[in-house]
Every structure is written in structure tokens, then in C-alpha cells.
Amino acid sequence: MSDPNRLLVVSHSVLASIGRDQIExxxxxxxxxGGWDHVEIAPVxxxxxRLHEIDWAAALAEQERLFAERLCGELAGRRRLAxxxxxxxxxxxxxxxxxTRCVAVDxxxxxxFRFDWAWSSDDSVSAPPALKPPSGLPExxxxxxxPVVIRVSTSHRIAPWETAxxxxxxxxDVDVMLAAPGEEALRTQSALTEVVKAFNDxxxxxxxxxxxxxxxxxxxxxxxxxxxxxxxxxxxxxxxEVVTYQYWRKGTPQYRQAIVLAERCRxxxxxxxxxxxxxxxxxxxxxxxxxxxxxxxxxxNRFLDALSYGWAxxxxxxxxxxxxxxxxxxxxxxxxxxxxxxxxxxxNFEQPVRAIWYEALNVAARAGxxxxxxxxxxxxxxxxxxxxxxxxxxxxTHATEEGSCQP
Numbered sequence: 001m002s003d004p005n006r007l008l009v010v011s012h013s014v015l016a017s018i019g020r021d022q023i024e025x026x027x028x029x030x031x032x033x034g035g036w037d038h039v040e041i042a043p044v045x046x047x048x049x050r051l052h053e054i055d056w057a058a059a060l061a062e063q064e065r066l067f068a069e070r071l072c073g074e075l076a077g078r079r080r081l082a083x084x085x086x087x088x089x090x091x092x093x094x095x096x097x098x099x100t101r102c103v104a105v106d107x108x109x110x111x112x113f114r115f116d117w118a119w120s121s122d123d124s125v126s127a128p129p130a131l132k133p134p135s136g137l138p139e140x141x142x143x144x145x146x147p148v149v150i151r152v153s154t155s156h157r158i159a160p161w162e163t164a165x166x167x168x169x170x171x172x173d174v175d176v177m178l179a180a181p182g183e184e185a186l187r188t189q190s191a192l193t194e195v196v197k198a199f200n201d202x203x204x205x206x207x208x209x210x211x212x213x214x215x216x217x218x219x220x221x222x223x224x225x226x227x228x229x230x231x232x233x234x235x236x237x238x239x240x241e242v243v244t245y246q247y248w249r250k251g252t253p254q255y256r257q258a259i260v261l262a263e264r265c266r267x268x269x270x271x272x273x274x275x276x277x278x279x280x281x282x283x284x285x286x287x288x289x290x291x292x293x294x295x296x297x298x299x300x301n302r303f304l305d306a307l308s309y310g311w312a313x314x315x316x317x318x319x320x321x322x323x324x325x326x327x328x329x330x331x332x333x334x335x336x337x338x339x340x341x342x343x344x345x346x347x348n349f350e351q352p353v354r355a356i357w358y359e360a361l362n363v364a365a366r367a368g369x370x371x372x373x374x375x376x377x378x379x380x381x382x383x384x385x386x387x388x389x390x391x392x393x394x395x396x397t398h399a400t401e402e403g404s405c406q407p
Contacts, residue, residue: 007034008081012091014087022116031080098231121188137205144212150216154185174202195222241261306365319361327383347359
């Protein structure tokens, strides 16, 4: 067990490194008087303007590995943890989620004007930022099934139309926001804590009002440290899965699904467990649980056997969205399509990724290659986070001799 008197410092250095001198300058001497230990978590290295290129499934898997190998054992017996974050919102939220309130956390937020990590004191700030009362909750709840959207806006305002592009129908759209959002609006720890409290209240309210809530779509324009604290509020035994998003100004839509917290497999199928006997293109699978799953990919199927797609249909539309998220660059799309034997000459890889996938899926359908593509994708361990959603589509479109089964 770790010495409880030693402070544990976690630097989440995805976008830039965080030096020891910066850490020592930010943490009060009294807080590190008993000594401190440092753990760096860097599941991926990325540039701020290229976050849309991150392979979120791979980044999530690596962050889970780093948490288990470097951080989990260090948490035992600790009284306090200091978090320094230079990371995308989804990764910060996920790391906070993995902490699950197991230790008291002090957040240190980088100040882009002073180039340091020190908070302003409460008495040095003329007035705390005004936090608007949460809005968007209906007067009455319901027992309907469906998702809820929560927008947290402190750095910039997230407009309702931006999220409606991704979640067009929800039980409620809730806003937790400052009256005047700005990148340096949260200058004190107490101001950040007030936003966390409002978010926690919103979570509790939507869970209470909608007992059959299926998912929470979290859109956050917030500092990294606040994203960490938001993730720490997600209790997987209480809340359904929470979908996080990454913003990209040039994208259409501008928010892209990234990491799902507390994800559940709704297809009632085993999660993928690859061993050395399974390969991206092999048909022999040693794991019996995985073999059960893959049997569905061999069976008659309305989606896999279709020779063309009506894009108003749910299955091809959902599968395309998964491909856009899982293989979110031309090079990654090209790689999996080539492995699947899809005619590469019929696909224009110079267009946006979404257009690449629309075209590629049409090419695959005409050639009867969708089944092989789906199998290749399902055997790709690098996108394991997407496998439950793919299984759900295949199960829902499974056909029997008597006809199509019901989802």
C-alpha cells in the first residue's frame, strides 16, 4: 500500500508534456511536504488541430492498459491526488470516470495567458462567473425509453442545433452553462466545483425523471480539468452509458462520437476476446464465445446479403456511422477495405471520410462483399469498443427460414 502522506500527481500529457518544475510551482509546499510521486498517462500523442484523427478505440484501450499497469496500484491508500491535464475532453472524462471518487482530487488547470497551472484565489477574483440554472428539463418525467442530451458550456456555448445533428430525438436536452462562457472563465477551484455540482444535479434529475433512460449524450465545451471531474461523477451502477464527443470545427457534424463511459453490450452477445488463433481474416476462431458471435456473421442476414442500400434504412446508416468513427481517416479506411477484398479502384479516397464510407459500402454491397467486410471489422481487435454496436446490427437483421427475426 502506498504511503498515504505522499501526494500522487497524475499528468495526462496527450497534447504536450508537463514538466516537474511546472508541477512543483503549482502545488503549494504544504501539500507536497510529505513528498510526492508522479505517474504520467499518455495513451496517445496528438496535436490540438488534429484531434479528429485520433483512433478513439485504440486510445481508450491504451489508456485502460496504462491505468491498470501504472495508476491503479498507486491509488491504494492515497489520501489525495493532483491532476494536471493536457488531454482531449473524452480521454480526460474517461480517466476521471476510472477514478470513480476513490480518492480526493485536486484539479490544476493550465492558464494559457500566464503559462502556469496555479489557480487564482477566491478573494482575488472580483466576482465568480455566473452559473445559469440548468435548463431543458420538462415539467414532468416519463417511462418512455430513450436518450438524454446534456450540454456543459463553460469555455464556449454549445448550440442546440449542433447536438440535434447527432441526436435528433431525445427525452430531454439539458444545458449546464455559464451566463458568459469563456476559455478562462473558471479561474478558481470553487467556480469549477460549482459547475460539477450543477452537472451532478442534472444527472440525478434525468435519472429520476426517466427511469428507462437508455443513454446520456454528453457534449462538453470545458477545460480539461473540468472534463476529468465530470467523468468522475459517472457511477456505472446508477447511470446508463454516457457517450462523449470530440469537437472539430471543420467537421460535418462538428461533434464526433469518441469514448463511451459505462458502455453496455445491448446485443446480448459476448464481447470479443481475441487470442493467437484468431486473425483479422481467418475463419477459424478458437474461443467458443467468439465462435457463437461469428456464427451470426455466417447466417442469412438482410443487411449483409443486400445488393444495394436505401440509406433511410437504419442498419446500413448505423453501420456506416460506426465505420466513420472506427476508421476515421482515408488511410485507415483503405487498410480495412483492402483486407476485406473490396474493389479499391471503385472508391475515391480523396473525399471526406463519411463520403468514402458511403461509397465503399455501396461498392461492397454490389459485389456481395459486405459480409466479408463485417467479419474483418468484427475480428479487428483495435476497434473492440465498437464491436457491441456492430453485433447489435447483425443480430437485429438476422434472418431465418421463416423470415426476419425481431430486434
